[in-house]
Amino acid sequence: MVLFRRVLGDVLRSQRMQRGMTLREVSAEARVSLGYISEIERGHKEASSELLASLCGAMDVALSDVIREVSDLIVLEEAALAPVALPVARPATVASAA
Template sequence: MADVVQLRPDREPEPEREPEPLWREALGGYLRRAREERGGRLVDVAERAGISPQYLSEIERGRKEPSSEMIAAVGGALGVRLDDLLIGVASAVRRGAPSVRRPTGPVLMAA
């Protein structure tokens, strides 16, 4: 017999919260801010990282889920240590990453 889940009407419903940012969105925002703070052009950072400018742009916009090797390459191209990058992204997630823009309309999901 399956377990029965009891609803607790005496509990207050939790207030609605903004959805948490995805890791790739927070990472992308952090990398873009780091590049802009250093005055780096997207094409120059991409070249130093050994990736295409288009791919770096997609990472920065939170569209791609880069591998750990890609994250290390972009961080190295920016002169950002991995521990600083992780702390920076974690802080952005904790703050709710206000610079991360979520789509407001329908989203096409590929299978």
């Protein structure tokens, strides 16, 4: 099962690190506790839409870009978890003798 909050946390952490920002910097800019941001990045807490918008604003990243990246990663994870149908070999038929 794919957990949205885990994928979202991974994307937020990746975005923060790409920008060279610390949790402390994002916390101060977004006015959200450092501990809570850490819990979100680890996928332990759900982010409300308002909180997510605040985090994106603090990192100067478009909310739509974060949601798009999360969506793309979920598609990949769902595909990886989907059952794969394996081909079944049919036994060779023996030609009947005339």
